[in-house]
Amino acid sequence: MLARxxxxxxxxxxxxxxxxxxxxxxxFLAAMAVAGAFVxxxxxxxxxxxxxxxxxxxxxxxxxxxxxxxxDERVRAAVEVMRQVPGVLAVRALDKKQLLALLEPWxxxxxxxxxxxxxxxxxxxxxxxxxxxLDAVADRLSxxxxxASLDDHRVWLSRxxxxxxxxxxxxxxxxxxxxxxTSTTVVYxxxxxxxxxxxxxxxxxxxxAHDDYIARQFADRAFSLGLAGGLIGLALSVPVLSVVxxxxxxxxxxxxxxxxxxxLGFIGIGLLPAAAALVAMLTxxxxxxxxxxxxx
Amino acid sequence: xxxxxxxxxxIRLEAVGLRYGLGPEVxxxxxxxxxxxxxxxxxxASGAGKSSLLRxxxxxxxxxxxxxxxxxxxxxxxxxxxxxxxxxxxxxxxQDFRLLDHxxxxxxxxxxxxxxxxxxxxxxxHVPELLAWVGLAEQLHARPPTLSGGQKQRVAxxxxxxxxxxxxxxxxxxxxxDDHIAMRxxxxxxxxNKLGTTILVATHNEQLVARFAHHPRLHIEHGLVQRLx
Ligand SMILES: Nc1ncnc2c1ncn2[C@@H]1O[C@H](COP(=O)(O)OP(=O)(O)OP(=O)(O)O)[C@@H](O)[C@H]1O
Ligand SMILES: [Mg+2]
Numbered sequence: 001m002l003a004r005x006x007x008x009x010x011x012x013x014x015x016x017x018x019x020x021x022x023x024x025x026x027x028f029l030a031a032m033a034v035a036g037a038f039v040x041x042x043x044x045x046x047x048x049x050x051x052x053x054x055x056x057x058x059x060x061x062x063x064x065x066x067x068x069x070x071x072d073e074r075v076r077a078a079v080e081v082m083r084q085v086p087g088v089l090a091v092r093a094l095d096k097k098q099l100l101a102l103l104e105p106w107x108x109x110x111x112x113x114x115x116x117x118x119x120x121x122x123x124x125x126x127x128x129x130x131x132x133x134l135d136a137v138a139d140r141l142s143x144x145x146x147x148a149s150l151d152d153h154r155v156w157l158s159r160x161x162x163x164x165x166x167x168x169x170x171x172x173x174x175x176x177x178x179x180x181x182t183s184t185t186v187v188y189x190x191x192x193x194x195x196x197x198x199x200x201x202x203x204x205x206x207x208x209a210h211d212d213y214i215a216r217q218f219a220d221r222a223f224s225l226g227l228a229g230g231l232i233g234l235a236l237s238v239p240v241l242s243v244v245x246x247x248x249x250x251x252x253x254x255x256x257x258x259x260x261x262x263x264l265g266f267i268g269i270g271l272l273p274a275a276a277a278l279v280a281m282l283t284x285x286x287x288x289x290x291x292x293x294x295x296x
Numbered sequence: 297x298x299x300x301x302x303x304x305x306x307i308r309l310e311a312v313g314l315r316y317g318l319g320p321e322v323x324x325x326x327x328x329x330x331x332x333x334x335x336x337x338x339x340x341a342s343g344a345g346k347s348s349l350l351r352x353x354x355x356x357x358x359x360x361x362x363x364x365x366x367x368x369x370x371x372x373x374x375x376x377x378x379x380x381x382x383x384x385x386x387x388x389x390x391q392d393f394r395l396l397d398h399x400x401x402x403x404x405x406x407x408x409x410x411x412x413x414x415x416x417x418x419x420x421x422h423v424p425e426l427l428a429w430v431g432l433a434e435q436l437h438a439r440p441p442t443l444s445g446g447q448k449q450r451v452a453x454x455x456x457x458x459x460x461x462x463x464x465x466x467x468x469x470x471x472x473x474d475d476h477i478a479m480r481x482x483x484x485x486x487x488x489n490k491l492g493t494t495i496l497v498a499t500h501n502e503q504l505v506a507r508f509a510h511h512p513r514l515h516i517e518h519g520l521v522q523r524l525x
Contacts (some may be wrong), residue, residue, distance in 0.1 A: 007407060009398040203394050206356055207455075208384035209411040210377070293376070296358050 007204060008197050008214070010221045015189035019222075022185055023229025023276050024236065026178045030276075031237035031269045033178075035244075037171035038265030044164040048157060055124040055134075057082060060147035061117035075120050078148045081141050082122065087130030092123045179279055186226075186283040190218055194291055205295055215288035219281045226280030230273025237269065305329040305365070306463050306494040307353055312362030313519075314348055322348050324519040326362070330463070330496060335489045337505050338498040339524075340516035346498040347391055349516060350465045353496070354388045355379060367462070384412060387461035387493075389469045393452040395440040401427060401451045402436045408459040426454050430484070431477070445472035453481060457488060464488060466497045470504060482508060 010016075057078050062070045075093050082091045094102075099118055126132060138150040194201060204214055245261070261269075308329035315321045322345045330336060340346050351357040352364060355371065364371045366382055374382070387408075395404050405427060406419045424436055430450040440448055449472045456464060464485065470478035482497075482504065489495050496514075499505065505513060513524045 005410070007396070007399065007403075007410070199394070200396050200398075203396060204407070204411065206354060206383060206388065207408045207411055208380045208382075208386075210380045213411060296355060 006217045006220065008200055008217045010193060010197070010217065013189075013193050013196065013221075015193055015221075016225060019185065019189055019225045019280070020229035020232060023182060023226050023280065024232035026182050027230045027233025027272045027276050028237045028240075030175050030178045030272050031234065031241065033171040033174040034268050034272070035237075035241050035261055035265060037168045038261055038268070040164045040167050042262055044161055047160065053126055053128040054153070055082075055126060056151045056153070057122035057124060057141065058149050058151060059120045059122070059145065061119055062147075063117045067117065071117075071120060074145050074147060075122065078122055078141060078145045081144050081148075082124050082137075085132060085137055087127045087132045088124055089127055090123075090125040092125075094121045094123065096120075179275075182226075182276060183279050183283040186222055186280045187287050190222065190284045190287040191291065193218060193221075194288065201292075202295070205292070211289055211292045212285075214292060215285045218288045219285040222284035223277045223281035226277035227273055230276035233276070234269070234273050241269075304332045304368075306332050306334075306367065308363075308365040309352070309359075310363040310365070312352065312359045312364060314345075314352060314357065315360050321360070321519055323352075323359075323516075326519075326521050328514060328521050328523070330494050332462075332494055333489070333492055335486070335495045335511045336497070337508070337511055337513045338496055338516065339500060339502075339505060339513055340498075342500060344516045345519060346500075346516055347467055349521070350388070350467050350496070350498055353463075354386050354465055355383055384408070384459060385462040387456035387459060387464045389449075389452050389456045389464075389466040391467040391471070391498075393440070393448050395448055395451055395455075397440050400437045400439055401432060401443070401454075404440065404451055405454045405458050407455060412459070423454075423458065426458055427451070430454050430481075446474070446477060449473055450477075450481070453484070457484070457493075460488075460491070461493060464493050464495045466495070468499055468501075469497060470499065470501060478504060479507075 059071065059074050059078055061067065062074075079091050079093055082088055096118070099121065103118075134150065134152050134154075141148050141150055201214055241261070309326045312323060312326040313321050314323040326349065338346050338349065348357070352359055353366070355364075355366070358371070367385060369378075369382065371379075371382075396407070399407075402423050405423045409419050409422070424433070427433060427436055430453060432447060432450055432454070435443060435447060435451075438447075440451065443451065449469065453466070453469055456466065466485070469485075470481055473481065478501075485495050485497065514521050515524050
């Protein structure tokens with residue numbers, strides 16, 4: 001396809017100088033958008049997986065003398081209430097040591113922290129298949145144990161999932177806009193090329209060339225320029241994505257699940273240069289056909 | 297080759313008028329036909345409309361009014377994708393040659409064959425042969441800008457006849473060559489004519505027309521075409 005003969009001297013055209021770089025930038029941006037969408041999708045689905053099937057009960061601490069013991073009492077009462085709920089598989093109160101371990105990355109491990117009245121947490125594992133009336137459970141809990149509240153993560157999670165959906169749509173929109181910009185540029189580059197080579201095109205037309213014979217030459221050229229640009233863009237995006245991935249890895253110990261691009265993401269990004277070349281080719285072809293249709 | 301049987305018309309113009317943009321009618325009420333296998337000269341003063349008439353005939357222009365019937369097809373009724381097939385049956389020598397400057401003489405002459413998808417081995421066999429015949433064996437790989445006017449003209453003629461057209465339209469094909477070569481080129485046209493190609497040669501070279509007086513002559517004046525014999 002790339003070696004096909006061309007009667008039109010398209011090699012020297014200005015398009016050859018600017019089109020690959022434009023496509024390179026577009027493919028780079030598209031790669032960022034695609035990678036972002038995939039990573040966020042991965043993060044959310046892992047959070048979703050980790051979080052569904054668990055509930056957390058929070059018990060407010062009681063300060064002052066003997067507060068510690070009273071708080072323990074409340075925690076035990078809350079554990080008891082949760083054990084009664086049908087569909088609950090396990091209930092586990094985190095003791096103060098575990099709580100401090102959770103907080104250590106943020107607050108450090110000084111004695112000050114040790115003396116703080118910390119809210120206590122109870123991990124509840126539920127059967128994901130069971131339908132539990134969480135509002136009723138929350139009601140019963142707060143009546144039975146003052147200062148206890150139920151957090152089912154649902155609000156938080158659904159907001160997170162909404163956000164990730166929005167970001168995915170945004171990524172699709174960005175990729176779509178990038179395709180539009182690329183193809184608009186190819187339209188103008190092709191029209192310019194046709195104006196420059198009007199004489200040649202007219203001669204080919206008059207000696208009986210089909211429109212497609214002429215269109216193919218522009219399309220072939222656009223394809224190879226698009227592919228070259230796409231590969232440059234891909235080559236630029238790989239190190240950038242690697243650096244971002246590496247930086248995210250260093251963050252991980254904290255609250256982010258691992259930020260890795262799934263295989264599908266790699267395939268998607270890897271296909272971007274071919275997609276760009278295809279967009280360029282089809283656009284050039286359609287442009288030439290449209291313009292030639294005006295010849296007698 | 298799809299030569300028409302003698303007697304049929306290769307092309308017929310009926311009440312054809314032509315104006316460029318909003319200008320005056322350059323051609324008005326043109327009625328004539330070229331029988332298959334005929335050889336005509338087209339004469340007329342400079343600016344009379346010879347090139348314009350040829351342009352109508354090779355489908356480089358549409359008439360402002362009237363009908364053009366080419367190879368029994370009314371052009372106005374013919375679909376766009378069918379036109380290339382008709383154009384391929386016509387060889388044109390343009391008055392200004394219209395050679396492609398970035399291609400060698402060989403590639404220029406090869407164009408009509410390549411456009412038709414003729415095999416490259418055939419192209420490499422026929423094109424140098426024809427170029428040698430018109431005296432350009434040494435210039436196969438020369439580009440048009442490095443050729444003399446007469447050499448360019450011969451490349452243009454070679455390109456027009458390489459596809460063995462059914463209809464050859466030549467616009468001042470001898471304008472830039474000396475008498476000897478002019479005679480030779482007209483003899484080439486006569487050879488083609490004997491093989492069945494219908495020929496129309498536009499020229500204002502009266503001497504040449506006189507020397508080939510056995511061919512009928514169409515004369516264009518005041519936008520009208522008349523047959524002289
Ligand atoms: N593209 C054009 N736009 C406007 N007017 C044109 C165009 N081409 C030709 N004309 C006009 O049409 C008339 C006929 O021109 P044409 O070229 O057909 O003459 P011709 O007989 O071939 O002349 P010559 O012998 O000098 O080649 C002229 O008056 C010319 O000015
Ligand atoms: Mg003329």
